[in-house]
Amino acid sequence: MKHDISLTVNGDTYHLSVEPWRTLNEVLREDLNLTGTKLGCGSGDCGACTVMVDGKSVSSCLTLAVEMDGRQILTVEGLAPSGETLHPIQEAFIEKGAIQCGFCTPGMELSALNLLKTNPSPSDAQIRSAISGNLCRCTGYNKIVDAIAEAGRRIKHPSKARR
Amino acid sequence: MENTDFIAPNDVATVCNQIDRLGEKAHLLAGGTDLMVAINLRRLRPEKLIYLGQCGLDRIEVANQSLVIGATATLKSIIQSEAVKRNAPLLVDACQSIGSPAIRNAATLGGNVCNASPSADGAIALLALDTNVTIVSTRGERSVALKAFFTGPGKTVLEKDELVKEFIIPAATANSKFGWAKIGQRKAEIIGIVCVAVNMTVEGGKCQNVRIALGAVAPTPILATKAAALLEGKVLDAQLIAQAAQTAADEISPIDDIRASAWYRKQMTNELVARILSGE
Numbered sequence: 001m002k003h004d005i006s007l008t009v010n011g012d013t014y015h016l017s018v019e020p021w022r023t024l025n026e027v028l029r030e031d032l033n034l035t036g037t038k039l040g041c042g043s044g045d046c047g048a049c050t051v052m053v054d055g056k057s058v059s060s061c062l063t064l065a066v067e068m069d070g071r072q073i074l075t076v077e078g079l080a081p082s083g084e085t086l087h088p089i090q091e092a093f094i095e096k097g098a099i100q101c102g103f104c105t106p107g108m109e110l111s112a113l114n115l116l117k118t119n120p121s122p123s124d125a126q127i128r129s130a131i132s133g134n135l136c137r138c139t140g141y142n143k144i145v146d147a148i149a150e151a152g153r154r155i156k157h158p159s160k161a162r163r
Numbered sequence: 164m165e166n167t168d169f170i171a172p173n174d175v176a177t178v179c180n181q182i183d184r185l186g187e188k189a190h191l192l193a194g195g196t197d198l199m200v201a202i203n204l205r206r207l208r209p210e211k212l213i214y215l216g217q218c219g220l221d222r223i224e225v226a227n228q229s230l231v232i233g234a235t236a237t238l239k240s241i242i243q244s245e246a247v248k249r250n251a252p253l254l255v256d257a258c259q260s261i262g263s264p265a266i267r268n269a270a271t272l273g274g275n276v277c278n279a280s281p282s283a284d285g286a287i288a289l290l291a292l293d294t295n296v297t298i299v300s301t302r303g304e305r306s307v308a309l310k311a312f313f314t315g316p317g318k319t320v321l322e323k324d325e326l327v328k329e330f331i332i333p334a335a336t337a338n339s340k341f342g343w344a345k346i347g348q349r350k351a352e353i354i355g356i357v358c359v360a361v362n363m364t365v366e367g368g369k370c371q372n373v374r375i376a377l378g379a380v381a382p383t384p385i386l387a388t389k390a391a392a393l394l395e396g397k398v399l400d401a402q403l404i405a406q407a408a409q410t411a412a413d414e415i416s417p418i419d420d421i422r423a424s425a426w427y428r429k430q431m432t433n434e435l436v437a438r439i440l441s442g443e
Contacts (some may be wrong), residue, residue: 001168020169020212023199042203044196044266045352056239056268062199063269064192066169067214114264132351133263 005069009034010078018065025049025060028075036076036106040135047134050107051075057114059133076106079113088154089113089147098147100138108134112148120152171214175299175328178218183301183324185211191326192216193235194270196262197278220273220328225250230332234273238262238285241272250334253362256343257288263352273327276312279319282355282379286313288343290384291360291376292332299328306331313383338364342439345378346431348422355379356423359435363394370394375407375436380417380428387411390436399440408437 002017009032018027028034028051040048042061049061052074079087089109092098099105108131115122115130122130127148128141136144172178182189190209192198193216201207220233223244230250232241238258241247248255261284262270275285276296286309294309301324309330312319321327335341342361347353358378364371373391378384390411397403417428 003169021167021202023203043200044262047263047265050265057265058269059196059265061203062195064169064195064199064212064214067171067192067195067216069171111264114268129351130264133265 003066003069005066007065007068007071007073009073010075010081016065020064020066022065023061024051024053024063024065024068024073027065028060028073034075034077038103038106040103044133045135046104047107047111047131048104050110050134052110052114055117057111074110074113076109079109088158089116089151092147092151092154093144096143096147096150098139098143104134104136104138108136108144112151115148116152116155120156122149122152124149167209167212169212169214171217173217173219175218175220175326178213178215178326179299179301179324181211181213182326185213186323189213191277193274194237196266196270197274215271215273221271222329223247225334228334230334232272232330232332234277234327234329235271236273238267238270238272238275239264242267251288251292251332252335253292253341253343253360254285254288254332256341257284257358257360260284260343260345260355260358266352272330276309276330277319277321277327279313279315279317279383280354281316281381281383282358283384284345284355284358284378287358287376287378287384288360289330289332290386291341291362291374293362293372293374295331297328297331298325300325304328310386315382336364338366340365342442344435344439346435354422357428357431357435359432359439361436361439368398369396370399371396375411377411377415377432379422380415380432385415387414387436389414394440401441404437404440407440408433411436 006015028037038048040046044059044062050057051060089112111131111134127145188210192212192214215235220235222233224231241258272285275283296307298305345355345358347355360376363373373394375387375391390407393407412429412433417425419425
């Protein structure tokens with residue numbers, strides 16, 4: 001039996017009819033065509049599926065779509081809604097070379113947002129802890145850590161962006 | 164998971180009625196960080212999912228010198244709670260060592276306990292804190308000491324129609340001392356090879372009400388009662404600490420498994436108990 005739900009994704013409200021077994025990850029990718037959110041391990045270990053629900057990062061592969069009735073969801077597509085002006089986190093990831101294959105990037109960026117929205121000046125250790133649930137097989141993490149620190153500076157001092 | 168149905172009751176009474184009616188067909192879904200893994204890996208195909216996220220069991224409050232934490236309080240809300248930091252800081256340390264930020268934002272304390280893993284960090288801390296579990300069903304409420312709650316790996320005293328409502332934790336006092344230690348293959352997102360939680364009060368330099376809880380060294384989280392008894396009424400010194408740590412290692416019978424050997428678990432139990440008692 002399908003369930004009717006209303007959810008807001010990146011500011012747009014959707015009224016959907018979903019089977020109870022479908023995950024938020026599947027509905028975002030397959031029904032809403034928001035394929036920025038990836039599916040990796042399906043067990044909460046890799047972080048590639050990370051999205052924000054009501055302002056908190058969660059694994060979309062471990063979340064059922066039916067749980068999302070009335071909730072606010074942010075995916076990587078919502079970081080730069082215009083599609084032109086990038087979010088400071090995205091700018092910093094590009095500038096610092098924190099992206100290689102890119103598969104972990106959407107999840108990394110949302111985990112970064114989960115940290116920076118309450119702590120724009122994190123220590124190295126706090127950054128590493130914030131992305132402890134996001135695996136990257138390319139970068140060796142150091143450039144991602146640099147990028148998140150830089151993103152925090154840009155969020156705190158927007159005028160210094162695009163140096 | 165095709166043919167699964169989903170309900171999201173708005174109150175505990177409806178949850179109880181549904182569990183009572185559905186029996187073993189029902190699976191309780193809270194944070195989903197364990198249940199959804201089993202579903203995604205096709206290990207489980209529940210007929211009916213009862214979602215607990217809307218039934219109002221997520222309160223955290225202090226009442227009658229006890230800290231009360233609802234079963235569906237998330238690990239993140241526990242870590243951030245001033246009431247928990249003040250009254251059960253040991254639980255904050257344990258919850259902080261579970262999973263990753265995204266997991267802690269969703270995972271609940273009730274889920275951590277009710278899955279009855281021998282290595283459940285939250286359950287090990289609650290055991291050291293002398294926690295009581297309030298259980299509810301259509302037949303009413305009952306209270307069970309957490310040390311009597313687990314009956315084996317994945318098994319508890321919960322009857323088919325019962326739900327854990329909340330955890331009642333005696334509040335820390337000015338004389339409370341505690342420690343948490345966990346060994347795993349990495350710091351985050353790891354199931355402990357050995358976890359140790361110690362809680363006691365120290366009056367005039369003497370240890371009292373000592374509880375040493377151990378995880379991943381037995382079929383359930385357990386108390387090292389002989390080691391704790393050695394410390395009772397005594398002043399800690401290097402010799403006593405070494406003796407208690409060795410006693411804790413001697414009174415467990417861990418197994419060899421994919422994560423570590425029984426020998427290593429005994430060595431690490433000794434080491435971690437000694438580190439905590441030494442204040443390292």
